[in-house]
Amino acid sequence: MKRTSVLLAAAVLATAAQAAETSPGDVVFDNGAVSRSLTGVPGDPANGRKVFMNRKKGNCLACHANADMHDQLFHGEIGPTLDGVAGRYSEAELRGLLVNSKNTYEDTIMPAFYRADGFKRPLDKFKGKTILTAQEVEDVVAYLMTLK
Amino acid sequence: MRIGNMFLAATAAVALSATSLLAGSDRLSIDGQEMTTRAKAPDYTPNLDQVISGWVFRSEETQALELDDFDNPSFVFIDQANDLWNKVDGSEGKSCASCHDDVAEFKGLRTVLPRVVDGKLQTLEDIINSERVNRMGAEPWGYTSAPMAAMAALISLQSRGMPVQVKIDGDAAPFWERGKEIYYTRVGQLDLACANCHEDNYGKMIRADRLSQGQINGFPTYRLKNAKLNTVHARFKGCMKNVRAKPYKPGSDEFKALELYVASRGAGLSVESPSVRN
Numbered sequence: 001m002k003r004t005s006v007l008l009a010a011a012v013l014a015t016a017a018q019a020a021e022t023s024p025g026d027v028v029f030d031n032g033a034v035s036r037s038l039t040g041v042p043g044d045p046a047n048g049r050k051v052f053m054n055r056k057k058g059n060c061l062a063c064h065a066n067a068d069m070h071d072q073l074f075h076g077e078i079g080p081t082l083d084g085v086a087g088r089y090s091e092a093e094l095r096g097l098l099v100n101s102k103n104t105y106e107d108t109i110m111p112a113f114y115r116a117d118g119f120k121r122p123l124d125k126f127k128g129k130t131i132l133t134a135q136e137v138e139d140v141v142a143y144l145m146t147l148k
Numbered sequence: 149m150r151i152g153n154m155f156l157a158a159t160a161a162v163a164l165s166a167t168s169l170l171a172g173s174d175r176l177s178i179d180g181q182e183m184t185t186r187a188k189a190p191d192y193t194p195n196l197d198q199v200i201s202g203w204v205f206r207s208e209e210t211q212a213l214e215l216d217d218f219d220n221p222s223f224v225f226i227d228q229a230n231d232l233w234n235k236v237d238g239s240e241g242k243s244c245a246s247c248h249d250d251v252a253e254f255k256g257l258r259t260v261l262p263r264v265v266d267g268k269l270q271t272l273e274d275i276i277n278s279e280r281v282n283r284m285g286a287e288p289w290g291y292t293s294a295p296m297a298a299m300a301a302l303i304s305l306q307s308r309g310m311p312v313q314v315k316i317d318g319d320a321a322p323f324w325e326r327g328k329e330i331y332y333t334r335v336g337q338l339d340l341a342c343a344n345c346h347e348d349n350y351g352k353m354i355r356a357d358r359l360s361q362g363q364i365n366g367f368p369t370y371r372l373k374n375a376k377l378n379t380v381h382a383r384f385k386g387c388m389k390n391v392r393a394k395p396y397k398p399g400s401d402e403f404k405a406l407e408l409y410v411a412s413r414g415a416g417l418s419v420e421s422p423s424v425r426n
Contacts, residue, residue, distance in 0.1 A: 055355075062355040069169045074356035078349050109348065111338045119337055126337040 021134045023024050024099075024116040032104035035090040038114065038134035043142025051136050051143075056082055058132065063110065068147060077109060088146045098132070113137060174204040176420070179216050183307050187416030195347050201417050202360040202425060205351070212371065213424040222301060222370040225294075225377045229302035233294055238286025247283065253301055258307035260420050262408045263329035263403070264319045269404045271377065272300050291399035293383075299375035301368045304421035311418060312365050314411045327409025330402060336393025342410075345387075357426070361422070363414040364407065366423025373426060380407050 022038045037043075051057045053069060060066070065075035066082045088096070097104055100112035113132040132140070176183040185204050189196040195203075203211060213219050231290045233251060262271045277288040278298050289296040316324040334341045345354065346362030353359075368377040381398035384406060388395035396402040 059355070074353070076355050077352040077355060082361045109340065109344045111340070119335070119339055120333065122337050123389065123392050123394050126392045130217070131337060142426075 002018035003056050022113050024130055027114065029096060029103050030092075031099075033090065033096040034099055035092040035095075037138060038095070039138055041135060041138065043135075043140070045139065045142040045146050047136075048139035048141070048143025051080065051132065051140050057136065060140075064148070080146065082147055085147045087148060089144075090142060091145055092118075094144050095137065098137050098140055113140075176201070176203055176211075176214070176275050176411060178214060178308070178420075183309060183420055184416060185310065185418070185419040187311075190412070193311075195343075195363070196413070199363065199412075199414050199417055200350070200361055200366060201420060202363050203366065203420060205358045205360040206425060210426050211346060214420070220370070220422065221375070222368075222422055222424065225298040226293075226302055226305065226422065229298035231301055233302065236278065239285035240283070240285045242284050244279070248329045252305050252306055254256050255306045256310060259313050260303040260308050260315065262323075262404055262411065263295045263315060263362065264323065267319065269320075269323045269401070270316060270409060271399075271404055271407060272303060273381075273399065274404075276303070292379045292382040294376065297368045297379050300379060301377055301422040304368065304419060307419040308421060309418050311416050312411060314408060314415070316380065316408070316412045320408065323405045324410050326402070326410060327405035327407070330406045331409055335388065336391035338391040338393075340391045342387070342406075361413070362410065363417060364421035365414045365417040366425070368421060369423045370426050371425050377422060380410075385406075 020040050022036065027034055027038070028036065049068075052060045052066070053072060056064075060082070061069065061072060063076040063078035064080070064082045065077070068083075069075070085094070093104070097110075099114040101108050101110040102112060111131060114134065114137050115129045116128050116130050120141050176185050177331050183203075186198050187200040189199050193199070213221065217223050221387060230251075236243045236246075258272065261275075262269050263269070273291055273296055276296060277291075280286040281288050289299075316321075322347070331342045336345070342362060345359055348361045350361045363379050364383075365384070367380045369383070370376070371378050379398070381403045383404055385395040385398060396406075
C-alpha cells in the first residue's frame with residue numbers, strides 16, 4: 001500500500017517536471033529566436049561552460065574559437081569566434097541558434113542541439129534523442145551570455 | 149634577448165608551416181619518386197578548383213613518415229602481405245604465387261578501381277576475395293581485416309606514382325550517381341554530409357584535426373591513431389559514426405558506390421598507397 005503511493009507520488013512529480021520542460025517538437029520560433037526558456041529553471045553558466053567544451057556534449061570548440069577557453073589546446077576554425085557573442089545576439093536569439101541554427105542560418109554545418117527527429121540513419125543509441133538536454137541548452141545560453 | 153629570439157623563431161615557424169600548406173611547397177617525393185599532390189579539379193566537381201592529397205594537410209612530422217619506405221610504418225604490413233602472397237591456403241593447395249609470377253604484374257590496376265565488371269561494381273577487396281574463393285578454394289577474408297588491408301596495400305603499391313583514373317561513364321554512371329547522392333546527403337544526429345566537411349571546409353581546423361578533402365588516393369593508409377593499416381570502407385565507417393549516423397556495411401553496394409565517387413574526385417592525384425595519416 002505504502003509502496004504504491006510512493007510510486008504514484010514519484011510519477012506525479014516526474015510528469016510535473018516534464019510539463020515544465022518544452023519538448024523538442026513544441027519549441028516556438030520567432031525569426032530563428034526562442035524567447036521562452038525551455039525549462040523555466042535559470043541556466044547555470046558554469047555547467048554551460050563544461051558542456052561547451054565536452055567532446056561528447058556541445059563540442060562547440062570543434063568549430064568555434066573562444067578566448068575564454070585559452071587553456072584548451074585546440075580550437076576549431078569552421079565557425080566564427082564566439083568572443084563577445086553576447087553583444088551580437090540576444091538571449092532569445094542564442095537559444096534559437098542552439099535549439100536549431102538552421103532556422104537562423106539555412107544550410108549551416110552547425111548541428112541542431114535540441115531536435116529529436118527528422119534525421120536520416122541516426123545511430124540506434126541516438127534515435128529520438130537530442131544532443132543536449134533542455135537544461136543543458138539553458139546552461140550553455142547562460143554561459144554564452146557571459147561572453148561580453 | 150633570449151625570449152625575444154625564441155619568440156621570433158616561433159613566429160617564423162608558424163609562418164613557414166602556413167605557407168607550406170597554402171602556397172604549394174607541398175612537394176612529396178617518396179624515395180626520389182615525385183608524387184602529384186595537387187591536380188586541376190575535374191569538371192564534374194564544380195565546387196573544387198583543385199583536388200589535393202590528404203598528405204598536404206598533415207603536420208610536418210606525419211608528412212615526414214611517408215617520405216621514405218624505411219620510415220613508413222606501413223611497410224611492416226607490406227612484409228606480411230608478401231608472406232601471405234606465398235602462403236598456400238584452401239582446397240586447391242595453391243598460393244597467389246602459384247599462378248602469378250610477380251605481384252608487379254598488377255601495376256596500374258589500383259588506378260582504375262573500383263570498376264564495373266559484368267554489371268557489378270568491383271573493388272580491389274572484391275577481387276582479392278574472389279581470387280581466394282574461386283581460384284584457391286580458400287575462405288574469404290573479412291572486408292576490412294588485417295590480411296585484406298595488407299594484401300590491398302601490396303597490390304596498390306605497384307601503382308604508386310600513377311594517376312587515379314577511374315571510369316565514371318557508361319555502365320559505371322549509375323553507380324557513380326548513387327555515390328554522389330550519398331556524398332551530399334546529410335546523415336546522423338549531427339546531420340552532416342561528407343561534403344559539409346570535406347568540400348566546404350577543407351583546410352580548416354576541426355578542433356585538433358585539419359580537414360582534408362577526404363581523398364582515397366593513399367589507401368590503405370597507416371594511421372598513427374590505431375597503429376594499423378586502414379581500408380577505405382573502414383574510414384568511411386568511422387566518419388559516419390563520428391556524425392552519429394548508422395554506417396553502411398563495409399563491402400556494401402552503398403560504400404562501393406561512394407568509393408567510386410570519392411575516387412573520381414581525386415582524378416589525377418598519384419596513387420600514394422600505403423600512405424601515413426594521424
